[in-house]
Amino acid sequence: DAGITQSPRHKVTETGTPVTLRCHQTENHRYMYWYRQDPGHGLRLIHYSYGVKDTDKGEVSDGYSVSRSKTEDFLLTLESATSSQTSVYFCAISSVSYEQYFGPGTRLTVT
Amino acid sequence: EDQVTQSPEALRLQEGESSSLNCSYTVSGLRGLFWYRQDPGKGPEFLFTLYSAGEEKEKERLKATLTKKESFLHITAPKPEDSATYLCAANNAGNMLTFGGGTRLMVKP
Numbered sequence: 001d002a003g004i005t006q007s008p009r010h011k012v013t014e015t016g017t018p019v020t021l022r023c024h025q026t027e028n029h030r031y032m033y034w035y036r037q038d039p040g041h042g043l044r045l046i047h048y049s050y051g052v053k054d055t056d057k058g059e060v061s062d063g064y065s066v067s068r069s070k071t072e073d074f075l076l077t078l079e080s081a082t083s084s085q086t087s088v089y090f091c092a093i094s095s096v097s098y099e100q101y102f103g104p105g106t107r108l109t110v111t
Numbered sequence: 112e113d114q115v116t117q118s119p120e121a122l123r124l125q126e127g128e129s130s131s132l133n134c135s136y137t138v139s140g141l142r143g144l145f146w147y148r149q150d151p152g153k154g155p156e157f158l159f160t161l162y163s164a165g166e167e168k169e170k171e172r173l174k175a176t177l178t179k180k181e182s183f184l185h186i187t188a189p190k191p192e193d194s195a196t197y198l199c200a201a202n203n204a205g206n207m208l209t210f211g212g213g214t215r216l217m218v219k220p
Binding site: 040042044045058090094100101104105 | 152154206
């Protein structure tokens, strides 16, 4: 998976609790992305980062925040999880060539 | 608004039966058209990037082509191990990918 790890790989949490997902890369790539994948919707961009402390919103950013304090780590936080945020979350990285390489994913269930 | 549409949604083939998957796109300032393979429970795996109309890329039994409005992924003499979901995505001037819904390919022995 191109030197990308995601943690945790599976998580079950209750509605209203905060959740943080971590993406770690060893490729020293500048760009990092968070996507969610849902049946019928495909892959949708949540947030992305173009450098340390530089982030921007994607297509479905409501209810999510991100932080990037080091090149290798990109965190996705659900401040107060809702059932609609049950999904599979993928992190991706890219360099200036625009090709994105994906991590193994985190399956999140909000009950 | 950028849009990427894949067809068919699902495709069943017999081993050795060649076919093509379609990806139609409407993207302003296309910077690349990408194909990925995704196996169940895993992240998408990068296959190809195409940058300009007329370009072709090949890898084993797969060949990707690009026109100004669509891309095709041709699968020649597929094997059961080619069964997966194939995703295409278009990169716009803002370096963001817009994904299609995918084509689920099933190859029976």
